[in-house]
Amino acid sequence: xxxxxxxxxxxxxxxxxxDKLMAASILTTGAVAMDMEVDLFATFWGLNSLRKDMVKSxxxxxxxxxxxxxxxxxxxxSKNVPSWYETLKKAKESGTVRVHACSLASDLMDLKKxxxxxxxxxxxxxxxxxxxxxxxxxxxxx
Amino acid sequence: xxxxxxxxxxxxxxxxARGTSCPGPLLDTKKAMASVPVGGILExxxxxPGTKADIPVWAKKMGYEFLGVINEPGxxxxxxxxxx
Numbered sequence: 001x002x003x004x005x006x007x008x009x010x011x012x013x014x015x016x017x018x019d020k021l022m023a024a025s026i027l028t029t030g031a032v033a034m035d036m037e038v039d040l041f042a043t044f045w046g047l048n049s050l051r052k053d054m055v056k057s058x059x060x061x062x063x064x065x066x067x068x069x070x071x072x073x074x075x076x077x078s079k080n081v082p083s084w085y086e087t088l089k090k091a092k093e094s095g096t097v098r099v100h101a102c103s104l105a106s107d108l109m110d111l112k113k114x115x116x117x118x119x120x121x122x123x124x125x126x127x128x129x130x131x132x133x134x135x136x137x138x139x140x141x142x
Numbered sequence: 143x144x145x146x147x148x149x150x151x152x153x154x155x156x157x158x159a160r161g162t163s164c165p166g167p168l169l170d171t172k173k174a175m176a177s178v179p180v181g182g183i184l185e186x187x188x189x190x191p192g193t194k195a196d197i198p199v200w201a202k203k204m205g206y207e208f209l210g211v212i213n214e215p216g217x218x219x220x221x222x223x224x225x226x
Binding site: 026029030032033034035079080081082090091094 | 161162165166169171173196200203
């Protein structure tokens with residue numbers, strides 16, 4: 001039986017720690033593999049992590065598990081797990097993934113489009129996000 | 143398909159995704175399927191234990207036919223037919 005093609009997933013990427021960024025990028029990849037389109041709306045710390053100078057240098061982990069940062073980084077390395085950024089980039093190359101930067105957060109952090117990594121498509125307001133999310137069958141807040 | 147039938151399959155394309163973690167093998171499978179002719183068979187080799195669960199679901203969604211899995215030491219060989 002043929003599944004429904006052209007479905008969408010929508011993610012609000014609020015967090016800027018690599019464990020959560022990794023969850024978002026892996027879920028995005030899974031959706032792409034299932035032929036879904038993905039809209040990521042990056043705001044606050046999620047947006048901060050998409051700054052050109054942050055995408056590869058970020059080593060922050062969720063504070064609740066801060067002491068696990070070293071061991072987890074070792075595990076990622078030994079198990080050959082690509083970084084969240086590489087994973088998201090590959091997902092974007094393999095399907096339809098749109099990364100939107102929140103305009104309010106961009107304004108607050110004084111970030112222009114050119115300050116953000118090339119993976120970011122545009123800067124939009126919350127209204128655009130809501131209209132995208134309204135058409136999505138999966139909506140996540142990470 | 144039973145194990146004997148699966149072992150006889152000569153796939154049109156083989157993806158060796160061993161050593162890559164979830165969801166790498168699934169994405170590699172999806173990409174490789176684009177170059178498999180209709181009626182052809184794709185074999186994915188994966189050492190990630192989730193792949194043998196993910197590929198049948200993906201195949202169903204895409205309208206492909208999941209043929210089965212051969213468990214080898216340390217990895218799985220997963221067969222999907224591009225039935226349309």
